Amino acid sequence: MAFKNTNRAERQAGGRERISLTPETISRIHGRASAYGYDRSAVRPGIVHIGVGNFHRAHEALYVDRCLHLPGVSDWGIIGIGLGDSPAASGKARAISQQDGLYSLTEFAPNGTSATQIIGALLRYIHAPTAGADALAALTAPSTRIVSLTITEGGYNIDEASDAFNLANPDVVADLRQPSQPRTAFGYIVEALERRRAAGLAGFTVLSCDNLRSNGKVAEKAILGFAGARDPELASWIAANVTFPNSMVDRIAPRVDDATIMQIRDLTGIDDRAPVTAESFTQWVVEDRFVAGRPPLEQVGVELRDDVELFEAVKGRLLNASHMMLSYPALMCGYRLVHDALGDPAIRAYLDGFLERDAMPRVSGPQGLSLAAYKDMVLERFANPAIGDQLERIANNGAAKLPVFLTKTLSMMLAGEASFARVALALACFERYLAGSDLQGGPILVNEPKLTAEDRAILETDDHLAILRLSMFKSLRLADDPRMVEAFEKAHAMIDNGDMLGALEHASRA
Numbered sequence: 001m002a003f004k005n006t007n008r009a010e011r012q013a014g015g016r017e018r019i020s021l022t023p024e025t026i027s028r029i030h031g032r033a034s035a036y037g038y039d040r041s042a043v044r045p046g047i048v049h050i051g052v053g054n055f056h057r058a059h060e061a062l063y064v065d066r067c068l069h070l071p072g073v074s075d076w077g078i079i080g081i082g083l084g085d086s087p088a089a090s091g092k093a094r095a096i097s098q099q100d101g102l103y104s105l106t107e108f109a110p111n112g113t114s115a116t117q118i119i120g121a122l123l124r125y126i127h128a129p130t131a132g133a134d135a136l137a138a139l140t141a142p143s144t145r146i147v148s149l150t151i152t153e154g155g156y157n158i159d160e161a162s163d164a165f166n167l168a169n170p171d172v173v174a175d176l177r178q179p180s181q182p183r184t185a186f187g188y189i190v191e192a193l194e195r196r197r198a199a200g201l202a203g204f205t206v207l208s209c210d211n212l213r214s215n216g217k218v219a220e221k222a223i224l225g226f227a228g229a230r231d232p233e234l235a236s237w238i239a240a241n242v243t244f245p246n247s248m249v250d251r252i253a254p255r256v257d258d259a260t261i262m263q264i265r266d267l268t269g270i271d272d273r274a275p276v277t278a279e280s281f282t283q284w285v286v287e288d289r290f291v292a293g294r295p296p297l298e299q300v301g302v303e304l305r306d307d308v309e310l311f312e313a314v315k316g317r318l319l320n321a322s323h324m325m326l327s328y329p330a331l332m333c334g335y336r337l338v339h340d341a342l343g344d345p346a347i348r349a350y351l352d353g354f355l356e357r358d359a360m361p362r363v364s365g366p367q368g369l370s371l372a373a374y375k376d377m378v379l380e381r382f383a384n385p386a387i388g389d390q391l392e393r394i395a396n397n398g399a400a401k402l403p404v405f406l407t408k409t410l411s412m413m414l415a416g417e418a419s420f421a422r423v424a425l426a427l428a429c430f431e432r433y434l435a436g437s438d439l440q441g442g443p444i445l446v447n448e449p450k451l452t453a454e455d456r457a458i459l460e461t462d463d464h465l466a467i468l469r470l471s472m473f474k475s476l477r478l479a480d481d482p483r484m485v486e487a488f489e490k491a492h493a494m495i496d497n498g499d500m501l502g503a504l505e506h507a508s509r510a
């Protein structure tokens with residue numbers, strides 16, 4: 001149970017000094033947050049996680065932390081590997097390492113209460129660009145039985161049109177040329193598996209925790225695609241010795257900025273340089289296909305089921321797709337926070353229209369799941385003001401995420417009767433967002449690493465349907481459907497006139 005944060009008046013009455021966060025200060029933290037209650041020095045690593053973002057730290061690491069509290073479970077600690085070499089990524093690696101992997105997780109419930117706990121499950125953090133040999137050693141260690149991944153939707157390097165692993169990616173080319181000095185997740189995993197094979201060691205489970213349709217199958221395609229290009233025999237060994245369970249992960253973990261760091265410090269009195277925050281909701285549904293064992297996840301709230309892909313379909317096509325549909329129009333209206341945008345009746349009606357008329361009729365969930373109840377829950381979570389989730393966080397990397405979350409719905413719409421007004425509005429707003437400002441000229445932070453050079457060239461032409469021709473929706477041929485084109489032109493014209501309200505109202509009715 002996480003420690004409930006008290007209100008500001010009570011805290012000030014206590015007149016507390018601030019406590020830094022390290023294993024040495026943990027005993028003094030009780031009373032400010034709940035700290036892990038197991039002997040951390042006895043915990044051994046069993047999981048290596050690649051991509052130690054806020055989401056991982058608020059989700060998988062929490063479940064593993066809960067497992068470590070169970071009697072006799074001490075060999076499933078996590079070693080984190082970060083692949084990013086931006087200054088922000090290096091700074092975060094430093095901050096986490098200085099705290100010996102410790103960090104606080106603060107959960108904000110919709111009723112405004114919050115609770116903070118210190119997670120001890122992350123034993124070590126390896127910044128691969130500066131310590132590649134350590135990263136390989138961790139992956140190769142016999143104790144490593146699960147390698148989990150959050151490398152983002154676009155990170156699996158699968159070509160949209162051919163649906164195959166993209167061997168032309170320059171980082172992949174470099175990793176194939178110099179396998180012992182990898183840069184990509186595939187390069188690291190396959191090199192480690194090759195070393196394990198040579199040493200007569202067992203394989204491990206590769207557990208994707210990214211929001212993808214059939215994420216285990218995608219991870220398998222990527223790893224086997226890379227391994228096959230390196231050595232077909234190695235690929236066969238991997239196919240026989242590694243499993244790739246599908247998993248559905250769900251928890252909103254906003255971006256952490258300096259203001260969040262100060263907020264957590266103020267709330268808890270703990271000087272955490274790498275805190276994470278999240279909504280109180282969390283869910284993890286996983287296929288029970290672990291080739292080398294796993295922690296007792298079923299005892300800590302994880303659902304182990306065979307029908308994970310049905311959960312993934314509902315989550316991706318309702319929750320994540322709604323996020324995408326919401327973020328671009330809401331940013332254009334001048335909003336920056338999710339809950340503020342949801343409070344706007346025109347936006348809310350447009351999103352209801354997307355869910356009820358576009359997405360829900362075209363997806364079937366697992367038995368017993370009510371889509372109507374799921375929709376209500378999603379919107380209630382989005383409306384939670386306490387987490388302060390950012391529209392820019394969601395909008396970011398749209399070229400990778402839009403196809404993942406919308407392609408299935410869109411292809412079904414194209415094949416039958418449908419109104420394209422809502423999707424067209426979202427895409428028209430996506431186009432405006434790429435220019436980096438809202439309709440009032442307010443700046444928007446754009447981060448679109450998956451826009452290809454070819455995409456950028458298309459966007460620079462004066463083709464008014466350019467956005468419909470980008471590589472992300474290539475196989476759908478959106479610009480060939482007259483209904484899509486008409487809806488897009490209409491949305492575009494209204495946005496050009498600055499009439500976002502009219503555009504939203506039109507899209508809600510259509």
Ligand code: CS2
Pocket residue numbers: 211249250251252253319320323324393394395401
């Ligand atoms: C968001 C997700 O990045 C996004 O586009 O939709 O991060 C979302 O918050 C999580 O998937 C919720 O589980």
